[in-house]
Amino acid sequence: MKINLELIQYINYFEKTTRSKVKDCFFEDQKLIFIVQPGQARIAIGKQGINVKKFTEKTGKKIKITEFNEDPLIFIKSLISPIKATNIEEVDKIITISVQSTKDKGLLIGRNAKNLENLKKHVRKYFVHIKDIKIQ
Numbered sequence: 001m002k003i004n005l006e007l008i009q010y011i012n013y014f015e016k017t018t019r020s021k022v023k024d025c026f027f028e029d030q031k032l033i034f035i036v037q038p039g040q041a042r043i044a045i046g047k048q049g050i051n052v053k054k055f056t057e058k059t060g061k062k063i064k065i066t067e068f069n070e071d072p073l074i075f076i077k078s079l080i081s082p083i084k085a086t087n088i089e090e091v092d093k094i095i096t097i098s099v100q101s102t103k104d105k106g107l108l109i110g111r112n113a114k115n116l117e118n119l120k121k122h123v124r125k126y127f128v129h130i131k132d133i134k135i136q
Helices: 005-018 041-045 047-059 072-080 102-109 111-126
Strands: 022-028 031-036 062-067 087-091 094-098 132-135
Touching: 005 022, 005 031, 005 041, 005 047, 022 111, 031 041, 041 047, 041 062, 047 062, 062 072, 072 087, 072 094, 072 111, 102 111, 102 132, 111 132
Parallel strands: 031 062, 094 132
Antiparallel strands: 022 031, 087 094
């Protein structure tokens, strides 16, 4: 994914506002997704979400903050939040995400599997060994 001037400006403003380090930033469905360094999600969000509110008011953009983790299973859990997975496992380089409700399954997959494809793209960016992600 290319980072253009607009994203660089958002990253700079986000880091200045939240005092956290951004690992990656991208647009997804009119929402900015910030992936912050490990251990920095709380700092980025701020007490009672104050940093998120400030950023949203100033830029007019909805945002989601997720924390990077070297473990792909933990990273995926963070990336799909607030959807609660009952189980996430990796077998033969294929990750299977199990969810309880069909509503959550639908949210994860998305219309025309768009959400699932975006999830795969973002996970493969950091974990090239992952062959596929499946939803159960």
